[in-house]
Amino acid sequence: xxxxxxxxxxxxxxxxxxxxxxxxxxxxxxxxxxxxxxxxxxxxxxxxxxxxxxxxxxxxxxxxxxxxxxxxxxxxxxxxxxxxxxxxxxxxxxxxxxxxxxxxxxxxxxxxxxxxxxxxxxxxxxxxxxxxxxxxxxxxxxxxxxxxxxxxxxxxxxxxxxxxxxxxxxxxxxxxxxxxxxxxxxxxxxxxxxxxxxxxxxxxxxxxxxxxxxxxxxxxxxxxxxxxxxxxxxxxxxxxxxxxxxxxxxxxxxxxxxxxxxxxxxxxxxxxxxxxxxxxxxxxxxxxxxxxxxxxxxxxxxxxxxxxxxxxxxxxxxxx
Amino acid sequence: xxxxxxxxxxxxxxxxxxxxxxxxxxxxxxxxxxxxxxxxxxxxxxxxxxxxxxxxxxxxxxxxxxxxxxxxxxxxxxxxxxxxxxxxxxxxxxxxxxxxxxxxxxxxxxxxxxxxxxxxxxxxxxxxxxxxxxxxxxxxxxxxxxxxxxxxxxxxxxxxxxxxxxxxxxxxxxxxxxxxxxxxxxxxxxxxxxxxxxxxxxxxxxxxxxxxxxxxxxxxxxxxxxxxxxxxxxxxxxxxxxxxxxxxxxxxxxxxxxxxxxxxxxxxxxxxxxxxxxxxxxxxxxxxxxxxxxxxxxxxxxxxxxxxxxxxxxxxxxxxxxxxxxxxxxxx
Numbered sequence: 001x002x003x004x005x006x007x008x009x010x011x012x013x014x015x016x017x018x019x020x021x022x023x024x025x026x027x028x029x030x031x032x033x034x035x036x037x038x039x040x041x042x043x044x045x046x047x048x049x050x051x052x053x054x055x056x057x058x059x060x061x062x063x064x065x066x067x068x069x070x071x072x073x074x075x076x077x078x079x080x081x082x083x084x085x086x087x088x089x090x091x092x093x094x095x096x097x098x099x100x101x102x103x104x105x106x107x108x109x110x111x112x113x114x115x116x117x118x119x120x121x122x123x124x125x126x127x128x129x130x131x132x133x134x135x136x137x138x139x140x141x142x143x144x145x146x147x148x149x150x151x152x153x154x155x156x157x158x159x160x161x162x163x164x165x166x167x168x169x170x171x172x173x174x175x176x177x178x179x180x181x182x183x184x185x186x187x188x189x190x191x192x193x194x195x196x197x198x199x200x201x202x203x204x205x206x207x208x209x210x211x212x213x214x215x216x217x218x219x220x221x222x223x224x225x226x227x228x229x230x231x232x233x234x235x236x237x238x239x240x241x242x243x244x245x246x247x248x249x250x251x252x253x254x255x256x257x258x259x260x261x262x263x264x265x266x267x268x269x270x271x272x273x274x275x276x277x278x279x280x281x282x283x284x285x286x287x288x289x290x291x292x293x294x295x296x297x298x299x300x301x302x303x304x305x306x307x308x309x310x311x312x313x314x315x316x317x318x319x320x
Numbered sequence: 321x322x323x324x325x326x327x328x329x330x331x332x333x334x335x336x337x338x339x340x341x342x343x344x345x346x347x348x349x350x351x352x353x354x355x356x357x358x359x360x361x362x363x364x365x366x367x368x369x370x371x372x373x374x375x376x377x378x379x380x381x382x383x384x385x386x387x388x389x390x391x392x393x394x395x396x397x398x399x400x401x402x403x404x405x406x407x408x409x410x411x412x413x414x415x416x417x418x419x420x421x422x423x424x425x426x427x428x429x430x431x432x433x434x435x436x437x438x439x440x441x442x443x444x445x446x447x448x449x450x451x452x453x454x455x456x457x458x459x460x461x462x463x464x465x466x467x468x469x470x471x472x473x474x475x476x477x478x479x480x481x482x483x484x485x486x487x488x489x490x491x492x493x494x495x496x497x498x499x500x501x502x503x504x505x506x507x508x509x510x511x512x513x514x515x516x517x518x519x520x521x522x523x524x525x526x527x528x529x530x531x532x533x534x535x536x537x538x539x540x541x542x543x544x545x546x547x548x549x550x551x552x553x554x555x556x557x558x559x560x561x562x563x564x565x566x567x568x569x570x571x572x573x574x575x576x577x578x579x580x581x582x583x584x585x586x587x588x589x590x591x592x593x594x595x596x597x598x599x600x601x602x603x604x605x606x607x608x609x610x611x612x613x614x615x616x617x618x619x620x621x622x623x624x625x626x627x628x629x630x631x632x633x634x635x636x637x638x639x640x641x642x643x644x645x646x647x648x649x650x651x652x
Binding site for chain 1: 368372376425427428429435436437443447557558561568596598600601604605607608612615
């Protein structure tokens with residue numbers, strides 16, 4: 001069971017990491033907990049759903065379309081709601097973010113209904129649900145197979161499945177990994193990425209050397225929202241269920257992941273996401289499945305109280 | 321001026337007191353809801369309004385109060401009048417337990433911790449099925465009785481909650497004018513300066529949190545006795561946001577403002593009921609617009625208005641950052 005929980009935890013964790021990166025980047029630049037980020041994740045899932053169900057797009061196209069639309073949505077939210085409050089106290093911006101989240105969640109409910117919806121089955125590539133790799137024990141021997149478990153093995157009565165990875169899990173892990181590598185390249189190898197890091201260090205100085213700070217902030221929102229949308233789509237397919245409040249809990253866990261990793265630190269957020277994903281999967285298996293969601297909250301509270309700078313953050317003095 | 325204010329207040333009280341004679345069942349229920357939320361909003365107001373800390377977990381204390389009252393009445397047959405102070409006490413205890421370790425945090429971090437706390441409260445009352453019956457809720461909480469008369473219909477609840485509102489308002493006013501209240505305001509204006517004036521920061525904040533929490537719990541206890549049914553999904557996060565909206569709308573830190581905010585939002589909620597979820601869309605827009613155009617609220621307190629004015633200088637978090645070349649601060 002343990003290896004299986006490990007893989008499930010990593011899959012979940014990579015999704016949390018994608019969302020957490022959005023929180024941490026925005027916080028790093030404008031010190032705002034973007035409460036609406038979880039809703040972006042939810043809307044991303046719904047947009048992909050609509051693209052597949054209404055426009056009959058293939059899955060990868062729907063994923064890209066949803067990411068692009070959410071990037072625009074993120075920029076629009078920043079422009080309409082947060083930008084006018086740049087110089088306002090942080091409490092005002094935080095309340096605005098909560099208002100935005102309330103707005104988006106209920107707009108989604110008004111558009112797509114409150115019920116849980118599955119993705120249209122025929123639109124999801126069939127191989128997603130097939131086994132990609134498995135490790136089984138038969139009569140004392142351990143057999144590893146790439147692809148489906150052979151029928152003659154599967155029929156054995158003494159078969160125990162140690163580990164089974166579906167192609168969907170492989171896809172989620174691969175897509176997350178690619179997106180994070182892409183993010184790393186953008187942040188560290190491009191002009192706009194350099195500008196982002198400059199703004200995170202000191203906005204005043206950044207603007208003095210000619211960086212258009214508002215554009216950089218907009219770009220940060222776009223980047224974070226696109227990653228959040230991708231996470232929403234992947235989770236929507238993974239659980240095959242999307243609903244208007246799905247962004248709420250993931251948003252909180254992802255924020256917890258960002259805090260755990262040290263808010264403002266992208267690598268920390270990814271690490272935090274993976275840790276919380278693992279903690280949730282292992283906690284549900286070995287501690288209590290009812291309280292699986294409480295684990296993330298508890299970790300978050302403990303980190304904030306005892307080590308507010310997180311695992312990889314800068315000294316706590318800045319934020320207390 | 322003072323005499324005129326007293327007259328207005330007396331007339332208002334008289335009008336509220338004769339209310340049940342004129343109002344029917346539904347308007348009376350709405351009036352009770354408004355007054356219940358006035359108690360809750362005034363309780364919450366102590367934290368963001370008086371102390372300047374964003375509390376996103378207020379509904380946790382509301383839930384604790386409701387479940388304390390519901391369980392004591394159902395399982396032990398306690399009288400409502402005994403349960404009310406016990407619920408307040410339990411709220412205060414949890415307020416202190418949560419506040420003592422977390423109140424040294426400020427700003428966003430404190431908000432997030434309180435939020436996490438309220439989520440955990442909901443998870444516990446949902447999953448502790450042997451005690452709370454979990455998602456099925458607690459039905460059949462006995463209505464209170466006074467001098468041998470069991471509460472029947474809305475009218476006795478109306479007078480009870482009116483009494484609670486009056487007590488809460490007096491408490492908040494006396495608090496605002498007290499040494500303790502001044503300490504709250506000092507902390508809100510400038511924590512460092514307040515500490516240098518000799519105010520014990522953490523202790524003062526914990527007291528504020530305990531008072532706020534116990535008012536939330538009183539609201540919850542009344543709600544349990546009035547509604548006679550409670551379930552975990554009544555104490556979700558959005559309830560906290562809803563109460564926060566009232567304060568933001570009315571004017572953070574202002575007692576009449578908070579009461580006005582509660583009245584407006586409950587009336588809005590009732591009149592917009594036919595629109596279903598769209599009313600929450602409206603609440604969301606309302607929060608955004610208020611922060612954009614009138615961040616200090618409808619009945620703004622002068623001090624808060626000053627505070628909500630755009631900052632001219634850089635954010636302190638950036639000012640404190642060590643500059644390149646300077647010696648790096650050693651994290652303590």
